[in-house]
Amino acid sequence: MGATGDRRERIYPSDRVTLREVGLRDGLQLVKTFPDSAAKRAWLHHEHGAGVRHFEIGSFLPPTRFPQFADVRQMVEAVAALEGGHSAALALNERGAEEAVQTAVGEIVCVVSATEEHSQANMRRSRAEAVGLVRRVAEMRDAVAPGKIVNAGLAMSFGCSISGAVAPEEVLRLAEDCLAAGADIVGAADTVGYAGPRQVGQLSAALDRLCGNRPFILHLHDTRGMGIANAAAALDNGARVLDGSLGGLGGCPFAPGATGNVVFEDLVYLCETMGFRTGIDLTGLAAARQVAEGSMPEDVFYGALAKSGPPQNMEWRA
Amino acid sequence: MGATGDRRERIYPSDRVTLREVGLRDGLQLVKTFPDSAAKRAWLHHEHGAGVRHFEIGSFLPPTRFPQFADVRQMVEAVAALEGGHSAALALNERGAEEAVQTAVGEIVCVVSATEEHSQANMRRSRAEAVGLVRRVAEMRDAVAPGKIVNAGLAMSFGCSISGAVAPEEVLRLAEDCLAAGADIVGAADTVGYAGPRQVGQLSAALDRLCGNRPFILHLHDTRGMGIANAAAALDNGARVLDGSLGGLGGCPFAPGATGNVVFEDLVYLCETMGFRTGIDLTGLAAARQVAEGSMPEDVFYGALAKSGPPQNMEWRA
Numbered sequence: 102m103g104a105t106g107d108r109r110e111r112i113y114p115s116d117r118v119t120l121r122e123v124g125l126r127d128g129l130q131l132v133k134t135f136p137d138s139a140a141k142r143a144w145l146h147h148e149h150g151a152g153v154r155h156f157e158i159g160s161f162l163p164p165t166r167f168p169q170f171a172d173v174r175q176m177v178e179a180v181a182a183l184e185g186g187h188s189a190a191l192a193l194n195e196r197g198a199e200e201a202v203q204t205a206v207g208e209i210v211c212v213v214s215a216t217e218e219h220s221q222a223n224m225r226r227s228r229a230e231a232v233g234l235v236r237r238v239a240e241m242r243d244a245v246a247p248g249k250i251v252n253a254g255l256a257m258s259f260g261c262s263i264s265g266a267v268a269p270e271e272v273l274r275l276a277e278d279c280l281a282a283g284a285d286i287v288g289a290a291d292t293v294g295y296a297g298p299r300q301v302g303q304l305s306a307a308l309d310r311l312c313g314n315r316p317f318i319l320h321l322h323d324t325r326g327m328g329i330a331n332a333a334a335a336l337d338n339g340a341r342v343l344d345g346s347l348g349g350l351g352g353c354p355f356a357p358g359a360t361g362n363v364v365f366e367d368l369v370y371l372c373e374t375m376g377f378r379t380g381i382d383l384t385g386l387a388a389a390r391q392v393a394e395g396s397m398p399e400d401v402f403y404g405a406l407a408k409s410g411p412p413q414n415m416e417w418r419a
Numbered sequence: 420m421g422a423t424g425d426r427r428e429r430i431y432p433s434d435r436v437t438l439r440e441v442g443l444r445d446g447l448q449l450v451k452t453f454p455d456s457a458a459k460r461a462w463l464h465h466e467h468g469a470g471v472r473h474f475e476i477g478s479f480l481p482p483t484r485f486p487q488f489a490d491v492r493q494m495v496e497a498v499a500a501l502e503g504g505h506s507a508a509l510a511l512n513e514r515g516a517e518e519a520v521q522t523a524v525g526e527i528v529c530v531v532s533a534t535e536e537h538s539q540a541n542m543r544r545s546r547a548e549a550v551g552l553v554r555r556v557a558e559m560r561d562a563v564a565p566g567k568i569v570n571a572g573l574a575m576s577f578g579c580s581i582s583g584a585v586a587p588e589e590v591l592r593l594a595e596d597c598l599a600a601g602a603d604i605v606g607a608a609d610t611v612g613y614a615g616p617r618q619v620g621q622l623s624a625a626l627d628r629l630c631g632n633r634p635f636i637l638h639l640h641d642t643r644g645m646g647i648a649n650a651a652a653a654l655d656n657g658a659r660v661l662d663g664s665l666g667g668l669g670g671c672p673f674a675p676g677a678t679g680n681v682v683f684e685d686l687v688y689l690c691e692t693m694g695f696r697t698g699i700d701l702t703g704l705a706a707a708r709q710v711a712e713g714s715m716p717e718d719v720f721y722g723a724l725a726k727s728g729p730p731q732n733m734e735w736r737a
Binding site: 260261262263264265266293294295296297298299300323324325326327329330332333334353356358359360364367370371374375376404405406408409410411412414415416417 | 578579580581582583584611612613614615616617618641642643644645647648650651652671674676677678682685688689691692693694722723724726727728729730732733734735
């Protein structure tokens, strides 16, 4: 399969489900308290102890504007020190990408809006320019750090807070453009939580056909309570990489008080009930949650499993 | 189709999804404050205004032990006064059934445990005796009130708090026994919230085969966060009647602090995103929720949609 396929297969094995914990990145976008570096490292260590291996831990952004990610380099090092740990961080412009390729980060995440309106309003650039950045990042990676994964996340893939409905053909075309530009993996994000399971199932099946033997990510939010149902639909339709955040941290900028990312703990439980082994221990995850909660006393941690625990008197696997 | 089929088809039309609001019954099993009759009638009226037609409103039980259902007869009358309103109430023994058939209640709900252990521990009778009560209720209905629906709910259908795993064959055998005993409709209940979507999908498909042109109910709880995913799997596999409770009221006796029934508002949204018309207006439902919350200030109302609202700038149907 060549160097590119080797890299992908090593980080995202095609024969199992991979869960990416994005709490330390997406989860910290809208919280009241930013945990300090020591608290973030404790969170990491506990999750690693529970079996989590894929961590999205920050953005290469100006620390003056995004103080929660000022320690992104230290977080990259912290993940690198964990056995089997894989770190991902966002690079939203060329300067960020130049910084990222110089670090030990395992994966550089670029964001492309699925709609022109959101791309212009949020990123002040066209979608074509955003795909151009994916190409630049892949070129830098090839030149400087060939082991790194380049991930292109397609924001607003299931509906846009500005322009409303999004045609799946647009998402698929952009996914194809990103792969052609050198991305190893693309992801469809329900950034504002508009999706229902039928829609997620249909786009997942189409992405599965488009991506062939390459993996793709579903980044789902629980803004309207559909997060776990959407994840189940994605898994039923070929998705094998899903994002979630510890306690569902993350919120939604367009719906104050609404829930954020899919709750990671509940996502692990879902996968296990569906017969997908995650390698993640829910008791260990509960300990990580306690650590994280202790460092963010003003923030609400969501999730049903944290209150109930899994069934104690039966094997809860499919 | 005969009188029996006519009765079923009128109350549970086979060409659409029917949502049963069980908040006024199952929802009030574990709450801190019991709303008074006036508050319950206001709740009913607002939900009816929003398009809800199927209400489970109480149990025919001794009012001294179950004060929250002391007004079950008045609630039956309140639903009967609503255009198109259909009331359901539990009868857990012969005395309750004798009372129920004398009222205007539209549906008498009997409960049969899926496991012998739970049946003995919770109802102090065997499953065979519980099926016998279904037969007695159907006979009373035939003799006294032939328009009424007899509903047999199978508790612990997806796992039992006492005996653990439950074989689907047991549930199907009991469902068949209940139909043979004269039930119009059977329901599989995830009483303690053990189920995942694969399991729910498989049992729904099997019930669909068993029931033929007769409807069946999925009564799902959200104890472990799988409620909406389980509902989606049920709908994907032939279920057309689902239960939920306003704000997810109900809790779980075996998991203090855990969430209860599937949140009715989120369930309506799920159905609509999947292309099933419910006839229920979410704005009206939000008003009903406010009324109910006002009458139960100490209780937690769950649900994501109540915080976010549906997408405002796109048609959110599948």
